Structure formats: C-alpha cells, structure tokens
Amino acid sequence: xxxxxxxxxxxxGNMRERIRRAGHTVVxxxxxxxxxxxxxxxxxxxxxxxxxxxxxxxxxGAATQSTIDELAELLQPGDVVVDGGNSRWTDDEKxxxxxxxxxxxxxxxxxxxxxxxxENGYALMYGGDAENVAKVQPVFDALKPEGSFGAxxxxxxxxxxxxxMVHNGIEYAMMQAYAEGWExxxxxxxxxxxxxxxxxxxxxxxxxxxxxxxxxxxxxxxxHLDRLKGFAQDSGEGRWTVEAAIDNAVPLxxxxxxxxxxxxxxQEDSPQxxxxxxxxxxxxxxxxxxx
Numbered sequence: 001x002x003x004x005x006x007x008x009x010x011x012x013g014n015m016r017e018r019i020r021r022a023g024h025t026v027v028x029x030x031x032x033x034x035x036x037x038x039x040x041x042x043x044x045x046x047x048x049x050x051x052x053x054x055x056x057x058x059x060x061g062a063a064t065q066s067t068i069d070e071l072a073e074l075l076q077p078g079d080v081v082v083d084g085g086n087s088r089w090t091d092d093e094k095x096x097x098x099x100x101x102x103x104x105x106x107x108x109x110x111x112x113x114x115x116x117x118x119e120n121g122y123a124l125m126y127g128g129d130a131e132n133v134a135k136v137q138p139v140f141d142a143l144k145p146e147g148s149f150g151a152x153x154x155x156x157x158x159x160x161x162x163x164x165m166v167h168n169g170i171e172y173a174m175m176q177a178y179a180e181g182w183e184x185x186x187x188x189x190x191x192x193x194x195x196x197x198x199x200x201x202x203x204x205x206x207x208x209x210x211x212x213x214x215x216x217x218x219x220x221x222x223x224h225l226d227r228l229k230g231f232a233q234d235s236g237e238g239r240w241t242v243e244a245a246i247d248n249a250v251p252l253x254x255x256x257x258x259x260x261x262x263x264x265x266x267q268e269d270s271p272q273x274x275x276x277x278x279x280x281x282x283x284x285x286x287x288x289x290x291x
Contacts, residue, residue, distance in 0.1 A: 001138045002027070004044045006067055007057035007085070008035040010285050011111065014118035015057065015084075015143060022142035041067070045074045052079040053136055057111075060087040060236070068095050077103025080135045082126075084109045088240055089161040092127065096157045105132035108157060110164020111143075114284035121145030125152055125167070127159030162244075169241030169255040171211075172234075176258035178215055179275035186224065186271065195219040211279060218278035225278055229289040230270035232262045232277045 001024050005016050008030035016026045029044045030036045038044045045052065052075060056067050064087055071081055081099055083092065087108065096106040106128060113122035122143045126133060133140075133153055144151040154163045185194040199216050202208055222228065238259040245252040265273035280286040 001025070001053070002048050003139055004029070004048050004052065004054035005057065006030075006041065006044070006054065006071075008032070009057070010115055011113075011117070012057035014115070015055075015111075015122065018118050018121075019139060019142045024138065024142060041070050042074055045071070050076060050078060051135060052076070053082065053139065054079070055082040055084050055109075055136075055139065057084050060085050060091075064091070065095075068098065072099055072102055072104065075099075075102070075104050078105075080105040080107060080132050082107045082109055082136055082139075083161075084111050086110075086164070086235060086237060087161055088236075089158040089165060092158040092161055096128070105129065105135070106157060107132050107136055108160040109136075109140075110160045110167065112164065112167060116283065117143075121150055123150050123167075125154045125160045125163035127154050127161070127163075128157050165237045165240050165244070168235065168237040169252070172238045172241075172258040172262075173254040174209070174211055175276050175279050176254075176261055176272070178211060178279070179272035182215070182275045183271045195223050211283070214279055214282035215275065218275070218282050222278070225271075225274040227290050228274045228277055229291055230265055230268070230273035230277070231289045232265050232273040232280065233286070234259060234262045238262070 003019060003024060003026050005012060005026050005028045008016060008028050013035060016028050019026050027044050027047045028037045029041060033039065038047060054071055056064060058064055058067055064083060064085055068081060081104060083095060092108040099106045108127045110125040111122050113120060124140055124144055140151055154160050182194065185191050185197055191197060198219060201212055202216060242252060242256050242259055261272065264270065277288045281288045
C-alpha cells in the first residue's frame with residue numbers, strides 16, 4: 001500500500017525504512033529537506049492515491065495540531081489520518097471530530113520501540129473505528145514485531161494513546177526500581193563488581209527484561225556512569241498517567257514516586273538518575289547531560 005509519513009526524526013525515519021522493507025511505498029515529509037521525499041504536505045498528499053493514509057509522527061501538542069489542521073484541508077472523504085506521536089489521549093477525540101466533519105477518518109496509535117524498532121519492530125497500541133483501522137492494517141503489520149504479539153486494537157479513539165501512556169508510566173516505575181537497586185549495590189563495600197551482578201540477572205531471574213539488558217549495555221559503556229549527571233527529564237506521559245489515576249481514583253504509588261524522583265533529580269546530582277538517564281538514552285536515544 002501507499003503511506004504518507006510526516007516527521008522523519010529518530011522514530012519516523014526508521015519507521016519509514018521498516019515499512020519500505022515490507023514492500024510498501026512511503027512518501028515522507030519533514031521540515032528538514034535533507035530527510036524529506038517531498039517539500040510540502042500538499043506535495044505529499046498529491047503523490048498518494050485514494051483512499052489515502054497519512055501517518056503523523058511529530059511532537060505532541062501544537063505541532064501535531066497544526067499538521068492535522070493542514071491535512072484536514074488537503075485530504076478527501078474516505079482518507080485516514082494516523083497520529084503516531086506521544087499525544088495526550090484527550091486530544092484524540094478533538095482531532096477525530098475535526099476530521100470527521102470533512103469525512104476523514106482518524107486513528108490514534110501509541111508506538112514503543114525507540115531507536116531499536118527498525119530491527120526489532122515496534123509495539124503498537126491503536127484506537128479508532130474498525131473501518132479506519134482496517135485501512136492502516138498493512139502498515140501496522142509491517143511495523144509490529146514478528147510473531148503473534150506486539151500490536152493491539154485497544155478500543156475506540158483515544159484508547160491507543162491511553163494504553164501507551166500507561167505503558168510509559170509502568171516504564172517509569174521499572175526504571176526507578178533498577179536505578180535504586182543499582183545505587184544500593186554501588187554503595188556497599190562487599191559487592192565489588194556491580195556491572196557483573198546486573199549481567200548475571202539477565203538469565204534465569206524473575207527480574208530479567210529488555211530494560212535490564214539495556215542497563216548492562218549502559219554499564220558496559222560507562223561502568224559506574226561517571227560521565228553522566230544524575231538528571232532525568234520526563235516526557236510528560238508519566239505526569240498524564242498520574243493525573244488520570246487521580247481522575248479515576250486509582251492508586252499508583254510506585255509510578256507516582258518514580259515521577260517525583262525525576263523532579264528531585266533536577267535539584268541534586270542523583271546517582272539513581274544516572275541509571276534512569278542512561279536507560280532513556282539506550283532505548284530512545286534521549287539526550288543525557290554529561291559532567
């Protein structure tokens with residue numbers, strides 16, 4: 001099938017390549033002309049045959065809104081827009097309503113996989129009407145990991161981004177747990193090789209995971225994380241998860257504490273946040289602050 005892809009950064013560029021490897025045609029647009037296949041959204045839409053599918057991979061908020069506003073004027077009834085960025089789920093209904101007024105479908109899709117997704121595949125959580133999802137399904141199949149798992153039609157519009165938000169909240173808590181354990185191991189005199197302790201956990205333990213593998217990668221690159229500052233940003237989705245928990249009276253003590261720990265990292269050089277920063281860099285290519 002044909003796909004228009006808007007936003008060719010660290011995620012979008014690799015997604016374009018993975019979709020092309022699956023045999024589909026991708027027309028990509030980015031504000032950086034060195035990355036783009038076309039020079040405007042209008043040119044992108046003009047190169048696609050109807051019914052068109054245009055996937056948006058730009059920063060959440062104003063950038064996504066302006067892109068969808070422009071596409072609403074360029075696309076035709078029966079076309080579909082997919083928001084694959086980290087948009088807040090509350091924006092999805094607004095976008096769906098705006099596009100539906102012009103007969104254009106909307107699907108929201110949470111995407112996980114970071115810089116490793118090109119080779120490993122991307123975990124996909126999408127929401128929207130079955131008719132619109134079906135038009136995008138070949139792309140979902142191209143992006144997902146091999147096998148039976150890794151993609152889900154989570155529900156109606158907004159469900160995909162809500163599921164991805166909760167996924168990221170869980171990710172916060174898991175990273176915090178590894179970081180706290182790492183700092184404690186580093187602190188005591190009796191443990192003389194913390195990196196190898198972490199490596200030993202990669203097989204046969206109940207806490208083995210891809211995040212643990214990435215922690216070992218980070219320690220192989222910088223055994224005591226001496227080159228990093230104990231400062232970790234938050235993407236916003238941890239905050240949204242906690243806010244949703246408050247709205248629904250659901251207790252999230254571990255996720256909330258992990259979010260607050262990141263806030264604390266901006267007030268001091270936290271050893272734990274060195275590990276959190278290292279993990280964010282490993283899986284997503286997020287920037288770190290060095291000493």
